[in-house]
Amino acid sequence: MQIKANHLTYTYMKNTPFETNAIDKLDLMIPGEQFTSIIGHTGSGKSTLVQHFNGLLKPTDGSIKIGEWTVKSDTKQKLLYPLRRHVGMVFQFPEHQLFHETILADVAYGPMNFGFSKEEAEKVAKECLANVGIDDQLFDRSPFDVSGGQMRRVAIAGVLALDPELLILDEPTAGLDPEGQEMMMKLFHDWYEEREERSIILVTHQMEDAARYSDEVIVMDGGNVIDRGTPRQIFAKKAELEKIGLTVPESVQLLEALQAHSESELNTSAFTLEDTVESILSFLHKKGRD
Amino acid sequence: MFDNVIIGQYVPRNSLVHKIDPRAKLLAILLFIIFLFISRHPVVLSLAIVITGTTFILAKIPFRYYIKGMRFIAILIFFTFLLHLFMTREGTVIVDWPWLTVYSGGVVEGSLIALRLFLLVLMASLLTLTTTPIDLTDGMERLMKPLKRIRVPTHELALMMSIALRFIPTLLGETSKIVKAQMARGANFSEGSLWKRLKSLIPILIPLFVQSFKRAEDLAIAMEARGYGGGEGRTKFRQLRWKRNDSIAIGVFVMFALLTIVFGFIE
Ligand SMILES: Nc1ncnc2c1ncn2[C@@H]1O[C@H](COP(=O)(O)OP(=O)(O)O)[C@@H](O)[C@H]1O
Ligand SMILES: [Mg+2]
Numbered sequence: 001m002q003i004k005a006n007h008l009t010y011t012y013m014k015n016t017p018f019e020t021n022a023i024d025k026l027d028l029m030i031p032g033e034q035f036t037s038i039i040g041h042t043g044s045g046k047s048t049l050v051q052h053f054n055g056l057l058k059p060t061d062g063s064i065k066i067g068e069w070t071v072k073s074d075t076k077q078k079l080l081y082p083l084r085r086h087v088g089m090v091f092q093f094p095e096h097q098l099f100h101e102t103i104l105a106d107v108a109y110g111p112m113n114f115g116f117s118k119e120e121a122e123k124v125a126k127e128c129l130a131n132v133g134i135d136d137q138l139f140d141r142s143p144f145d146v147s148g149g150q151m152r153r154v155a156i157a158g159v160l161a162l163d164p165e166l167l168i169l170d171e172p173t174a175g176l177d178p179e180g181q182e183m184m185m186k187l188f189h190d191w192y193e194e195r196e197e198r199s200i201i202l203v204t205h206q207m208e209d210a211a212r213y214s215d216e217v218i219v220m221d222g223g224n225v226i227d228r229g230t231p232r233q234i235f236a237k238k239a240e241l242e243k244i245g246l247t248v249p250e251s252v253q254l255l256e257a258l259q260a261h262s263e264s265e266l267n268t269s270a271f272t273l274e275d276t277v278e279s280i281l282s283f284l285h286k287k288g289r290d
Numbered sequence: 291m292f293d294n295v296i297i298g299q300y301v302p303r304n305s306l307v308h309k310i311d312p313r314a315k316l317l318a319i320l321l322f323i324i325f326l327f328i329s330r331h332p333v334v335l336s337l338a339i340v341i342t343g344t345t346f347i348l349a350k351i352p353f354r355y356y357i358k359g360m361r362f363i364a365i366l367i368f369f370t371f372l373l374h375l376f377m378t379r380e381g382t383v384i385v386d387w388p389w390l391t392v393y394s395g396g397v398v399e400g401s402l403i404a405l406r407l408f409l410l411v412l413m414a415s416l417l418t419l420t421t422t423p424i425d426l427t428d429g430m431e432r433l434m435k436p437l438k439r440i441r442v443p444t445h446e447l448a449l450m451m452s453i454a455l456r457f458i459p460t461l462l463g464e465t466s467k468i469v470k471a472q473m474a475r476g477a478n479f480s481e482g483s484l485w486k487r488l489k490s491l492i493p494i495l496i497p498l499f500v501q502s503f504k505r506a507e508d509l510a511i512a513m514e515a516r517g518y519g520g521g522e523g524r525t526k527f528r529q530l531r532w533k534r535n536d537s538i539a540i541g542v543f544v545m546f547a548l549l550t551i552v553f554g555f556i557e
Pocket of ligand 1: 012013020021022040041042043044045046047048049
């Protein structure tokens with residue numbers, strides 16, 4: 001689903017002493033059917049921006065177009081319900097949204113809100129729970145009775161159960177151990193690959209994830225987009241990123257350090273383990289020849 | 291979503307009112323409220339208006355912000371006014387329709403109660419708007435100190451209040467986040483029958499309760515881990531100091547109280 005923001009402005013607590021301009025006259029186009037990452041320092045307006053993508057926030061000024069829906073400051077809430085069926089959203093610490101007596105009922109809550117019958121909703125819920133790796137023995141347990149990692153997967157299943165076209169992820173792996181983070185990201189990537197028309201917009205602090213999975217990276221600072229490009233283009237600008245409080249992926253840091261030490265050219269835009277090893281090997285190879 | 295809540299909100303400003311000792315503010319407001327409701331003499335009421343207005347201006351709280359937060363209270367005050375207007379049966383008849391009679395006493399009583407409530411709310415909210423929660427509870431604890439003799443747990447009461455005040459914004463933020471998360475899953479809070487709307491609140495209230503309990507537990511553990519052991523023998527890092535301005539402020543309100551009594555006798 002394509003997104004187009006036109007002079008989008010959002011002000012928190014307008015007309016109070018605490019007024020903050022979180023998004024400032026932002027123009028942006030994000031093509032559909034791609035994996036996009038948004039990076040930026042804390043407070044740069046990432047969360048505020050993505051909450052416009054499913055109509056949770058309405059622009060204070062300007063407009064935003066998501067697929068065929070246009071949202072302005074005076075758009076009626078009622079018109080936004082169908083939009084939310086097509087745009088799913090996973091918040092930071094999504095397990096905080098669990099409330100039902102059983103895991104199955106919690107996941108079925110979304111589809112039932114959109115008019116599915118109980119049987120249909122539970123059928124969808126079961127599929128989604130299987131997809132995120134929740135065993136069917138747990139379906140009738142309380143969502144508060146399972147481990148933290150499992151709670152998060154149940155909550156994510158609850159969002160995937162809406163079968164959205166566009167999935168927005170706002171720091172979905174925060175607070176997980178590295179292994180859990182990797183599993184979670186793989187889960188999202190598999191979901192994305194499953195069908196042609198699906199898109200993902202990922203807000204993240206993990207430069208490694210942004211580099212590894214995205215087709216395009218968008219850099220935000222001070223409520224506006226300051227740069228965008230492929231991971232290769234963006235993470236070649238170490239100095240610019242550091243100026244706004246960001247880093248480059250660890251693999252790039254390693255290769256750049258190696259390059260600086262050995263004073264020889266090597267390919268520094270490697271974002272996976274394999275590519276990094278490859279780059280080091282070809283460096284050693286070249287060194288051996290000299 | 292909760293952009294207009296000003297209950298318990300503190301607005302940092304560098305103003306005379308902000309700098310007054312919390313004990314002085316609490317005492318002054320207590321005096322003001324008691325004596326405001328004792329006298330109905332025009333001079334006393336005008337004086338109350340002048341005092342409130344001056345305090346408000348000195349506090350440098352933006353008027354627009356204040357008015358927005360007062361909308362709900364204004365409705366309540368208006369209803370109280372109407373109630374008194376129609377219920378009072380004194381004085382001469384002003385309006386005499388078949389289904390409605392308004393007496394002149396009603397207008398007087400209604401206006402009087404509305405004015406008093408308005409001044410009271412204004413003063414009381416100025417207290418939290420200009421005093422940090424920590425100062426407020428410190429002040430309360432100090433003022434309640436004599437009650438400790440009769441075994442009132444003053445320190446614990448003050449601590450409870452400061453925790454409650456501290457977590458109002460957190461709770462609001464959390465509510466807003468959960469509301470958004472459920473709306474993203476298609477929750478609809480503004481359509482359907484009353485029963486349906488009430489039921490739609492369950493997905494918000496349960497996570498809120500679960501998290502509040504969890505947070506209370508975390509807070510208790512964190513406090514114990516840092517050696518909290520109640521108020522016994524505890525010293526304060528931030529000491530309250532009584533200054534000349536505090537005496538002046540109290541002086542103004544004591545004068546107000548005295549005048550009220552004097553005019554009470556003249557009446
Ligand atoms: N609920 C809110 N009320 C007031 N200000 C907010 C709120 N949420 C965010 N802000 C402010 O808006 C700005 C952008 O915040 P946010 O979109 O959360 O940034 P990010 O997700 O990039 O960390 C920040 O300055 C933040 O303080
Ligand atoms: Mg954020």
